[in-house]
Amino acid sequence: MDSPPGCDPSLKGIEAVSAAVLAMSRPLEVREVLRRITASARTLLGAEYAALGLPDDHGGFAQFVVDGVSDDQWRAIGPLPRQHGVLASMLHDREPTRLKDVRTAPAFGGWPDAHPDMTDFLGMPIMDEDEIAGALFLANKPGGFTDHDEELLRILVAHAALALGNARLYERSRELTLSGERARIAHDLHDAVSQKLFSLRLTARAAATLVERDPARARDNLAEVARLAAEAADELRAVVVELRPAALEEDGLVATLASQTQVLDRAHSASVRFTADGVRALPAGQESAVLRVAQEALHNALRHAHATTVTVTLTGTPGRGAKLTVADDGHGFDPESVRRAGRHLGLVSMRDRAAAVGGRLSLESAPGRGTLVELEVPGA
Numbered sequence: 001m002d003s004p005p006g007c008d009p010s011l012k013g014i015e016a017v018s019a020a021v022l023a024m025s026r027p028l029e030v031r032e033v034l035r036r037i038t039a040s041a042r043t044l045l046g047a048e049y050a051a052l053g054l055p056d057d058h059g060g061f062a063q064f065v066v067d068g069v070s071d072d073q074w075r076a077i078g079p080l081p082r083q084h085g086v087l088a089s090m091l092h093d094r095e096p097t098r099l100k101d102v103r104t105a106p107a108f109g110g111w112p113d114a115h116p117d118m119t120d121f122l123g124m125p126i127m128d129e130d131e132i133a134g135a136l137f138l139a140n141k142p143g144g145f146t147d148h149d150e151e152l153l154r155i156l157v158a159h160a161a162l163a164l165g166n167a168r169l170y171e172r173s174r175e176l177t178l179s180g181e182r183a184r185i186a187h188d189l190h191d192a193v194s195q196k197l198f199s200l201r202l203t204a205r206a207a208a209t210l211v212e213r214d215p216a217r218a219r220d221n222l223a224e225v226a227r228l229a230a231e232a233a234d235e236l237r238a239v240v241v242e243l244r245p246a247a248l249e250e251d252g253l254v255a256t257l258a259s260q261t262q263v264l265d266r267a268h269s270a271s272v273r274f275t276a277d278g279v280r281a282l283p284a285g286q287e288s289a290v291l292r293v294a295q296e297a298l299h300n301a302l303r304h305a306h307a308t309t310v311t312v313t314l315t316g317t318p319g320r321g322a323k324l325t326v327a328d329d330g331h332g333f334d335p336e337s338v339r340r341a342g343r344h345l346g347l348v349s350m351r352d353r354a355a356a357v358g359g360r361l362s363l364e365s366a367p368g369r370g371t372l373v374e375l376e377v378p379g380a
Helices: 009-024 030-045 071-077 085-090 147-210 215-240 246-251 253-267 284-304 335-341 347-356
Strands: 049-055 061-067 097-099 121-128 131-139 271-277 309-317 321-328 360-365 371-377
Touching (some): 030 131, 085 131, 246 253, 246 284, 253 284, 253 309, 284 309, 284 371, 347 360, 347 371
Parallel strands (some): 271 309
Antiparallel strands (some): 049 131, 097 121, 121 131, 309 321, 360 371
């Protein structure tokens, strides 16, 4: 937005900072706040590239987001950077780093082959009280970065630190809410399933006493046992799919899927394989939906279809989303016949999960031809 005639030009910078702060100050998850900080900084200073990294304790980055780099470029660059070179110096120096040409810096260690070429550079540490919590840097501004740019970025980073702290509190409050919800679900589970199991035991005993003297009534009771057992199983499944596994919270989607497919590969005679390519972190709801659909599809392939080979693939998609594919060489089935018979094999649950996060689920199968389940979810 242009400043009014006669207006102090510095007001334009203040207005831009204000707009950037408002954009990233809403109650959002940490990763979305990082994205907004990075995009706001690049726009505010007119740079070609921007990136923000939060370090881990192992020489890498717990989170690293970029702006100005396409998804294809990002995938081609490869693994996340380590804490070395100029990035490492920014994580240990409380003062900003401004360079006319980052390639001439003594700490510069070179780029990966697919990395865009960068010259002028401005980096700023993000402070959490007295600790450096991360670093924001920009590169390639026409004419180079100025003292005014550095001051604007300093103001933005101060507000970014507050926004990041708020995002962490927001995520923590959600975790506490989920913890309370899990306790409620556990209580409901105890009440509902316990009653079903108690009825099941009584009906099974009655059937046992009627087998010889009244076979017809015994058959009716056994049918009731089967119905109650199915209802109890449905209750359990409904509860289990609502609980986000701790592994997903701690390790992320790719690592969790890799671990679970490895366990299934060892536990079953079938070959279960997992590959991932170009997948970025997704919002919690999307990750949970992808994991649950993968689990359901794997369960169907191994328990019902008796597959000998199951392949799980997770790939990043344009727009920072992801596509899950679960393919098996099992018996296959006619989806329409299954639907008419009321045996859903978890298909309704999978579709509901996809729809809840704005995703699309498709399923292809036929007797003797295996099954292909595909789920595509958007990014943030």
